[in-house]
Amino acid sequence: MNPPKRIDPRRAYRVGPQGLRRIVLGEISVNGTTSATVEASRRPKAKPLRTTIQPTKWHMVVAHSYRGRLDDHAREAIACAAILAEPDTGVLVVVLGTFQEDPSPLGADRIAIVDDLDWSRYEPVREEALVDAFLQDYCPEHIFLPDNSLGDGDLGRRLLAKQQSSGATHVIEIDRKHIAIVWSSGNRLACAPLPRIVLLDPGAVDANLPFVGAGEKIAVPSTGLASERCVDLGLAPSKPSEIALEEADFIVSAGNGVHSIATLEELARSLDAAVGASRVAVDDGKLPRSKQIGASGKTVSATTYFAVGISGAVQHLQGIKSCRHVIAVNRDPGAPIVKRADLTVIADAEEFMQALITRVAQAREQSELKGDSNG
Missing domain, CATH: 3.40.50.620 (HUPs)
Structure with missing residues (x-):
């Protein structure tokens, strides 16, 4: 007869804010090492300097x-x-x-x-x-x-x-x-x-x-005054709707949690962003296939990716892996997109979009009024 398994009282633990020891599953104590020792061993080691020789x-x-x-x-x-x-x-x-x-x-x-x-x-x-x-x-x-x-x-x-x-x-x-x-x-x-x-x-x-x-x-060397042969006319603004998703810098993307595409498109216009979608939203006919982002759609590298009502399937996360900042709006705090997001808002997608549209309009109105008063 096999003896019953018992918890090792000397296994790795963490000390909580009130001084209580908390055993953490998956952490193993070796020869009585404490949790601090285990944590220290898991910290990334500092990388060495490539060379210490003075460059020639x-x-x-x-x-x-x-x-x-x-x-x-x-x-x-x-x-x-x-x-x-x-x-x-x-x-x-x-x-x-x-x-x-x-x-x-x-x-x-x-x-x-x-x-x-x-x-x-x-x-x-x-x-x-x-x-x-x-x-x-x-x-x-x-x-x-x-x-x-x-x-x-x-x-x-x-x-x-x-x-x-x-x-x-x-x-x-x-x-x-x-x-x-x-x-x-x-x-x-x-x-x-x-x-x-x-x-x-x-x-x-x-x-x-x-x-x-x-x-x-190091300091930048002085080059004197260079006579340009070209005249820089600046950047020509483009409508976000006319920019390919692969080239878009700001994308507002709809998922299954978005019921009003008109509201999402209004939000995208207020933020000067392009519109994207998850595969579920595309399959439901909310947006065309050309807007699909993910492994079976388009891979994007936007500076800001606004995921509204998207749970975050593996295929979708593959499509946004190169995005710099990800903002998620979802009612489920355990959705996979939450782990990928840099900022998560736990709220209903429709209510949040309406509130954000109103707030953006107010901010622009205040900015315009401030500019007029200074002028």
Whole structure:
């Protein structure tokens, strides 16, 4: 006869706010170790510095920021420069635009931030003059840029033409000696020696590094007054309804909890956002299939994703994994979307949408009145 199983009184525990010990299922005590020891062992270990040697050579990365942040593509370019760097090679990062994060985890040893040259401004002559100043000061062996439409791809090609250096675009594989690009309509890979200027395709490098950089912030060199050959006319505004969901920066998405699509569309218009939907909402005929977001629909990378009445099935979460901020409105606090969301409002979707529409209208009216009084 098997003896009855009993709880080990010396198993791992946590001490609550009132001093009571609470045994936590799944935690195991080894040789009488306390809960504090178990928790300490689970904390992520600090990553080591990539190199402690004073740099004698440099890799340089140039990338535009977007709203104070570098996207995953730019982070991959920095990681590539750090991975390929020898111990005596430093990684210099030039950020065009504001940047408010710690550069060390990205692998940057030195970083220069040019606040007034962000993605929304087109000043090619000034960008080239700035890069030329860094080229003269650091003489980097290799220059890395993300090959994108944010401005880095254009800048990289202009550098290729101006520097007359070896270069490669749309690089999908890279090591310290070679690069590879897609060739023959994607049927083959063309390999070549590692050039000086490299424009990387997204996904070519894993940005999760096992080390950190020094993260030293440096001053931006003076370039004097550059005479622009182009006139920047600014950005032409587009209606959110005309923007593809893959390119939308703000999306309001409807789920099964939304009964009035007209109210959701009114909310989207008040927030200047595009409209999306979960598969359930599309299957119910509330919105067309072109609005479906998820594994079987479209994958989006919006800065803000507003999920209204969406429970958060696995397929839908796959479609929003690249979104920066997720806001969820749901009556169920245990819905999967709540775990993914950065902010959750537990409320009825219809009541919340009506209240938010009213509040946004009031805020805009107050802002307009304040502007008129100042004028």
